[in-house]
Amino acid sequence: MGIEKIDYQRCNGCLQCWDTCPMDVIRVLGKTVYLAYPEDCMCCYLCELACPNDAIYVSPKRTKSKPLPW
Ligand code: SF4
Ligand code: SF4
Incomplete structure (x- = not known):
């Protein structure tokens, strides 16, 4: 879980x-x-x-139903 790749x-x-x-x-x-x-990623999706360009990927994939963690 966290940032995957660019x-x-x-x-x-x-x-x-x-x-x-x-x-x-x-x-x-x-x-x-x-x-x-990457180990410092808190999966905030910002x-x-x-x-x-949709070039950066965070896991798990954000969905509209998944709220941001704040
Ligand atoms: S903006 Fe958020 S999701 Fe993206 S790398 Fe930084 S901490 Fe991780
Ligand atoms: S925000 Fe800009 S620099 Fe960062 S991955 Fe996307 S296109 Fe590349």
Whole structure:
């Protein structure tokens, strides 16, 4: 449970996920985001919601019936 992956075929490097993550899980190297501290992910889905390209995946998959954890 937590952040699974970034799909680099979809990612355009907009940095929205990096800017949004409250736990500093995502870092930037050059213009590429990567999962630096996946064990710190609290599964808040903010990165998924922020991503304009549906390129970041958090598990379990968020559903409309599943409330955010706050
Ligand atoms: S689900 Fe939340 S804590 Fe986990 S990487 Fe995304 S924004 Fe960060
Ligand atoms: S928000 Fe999505 S498109 Fe933007 S850097 Fe993150 S994964 Fe890539």
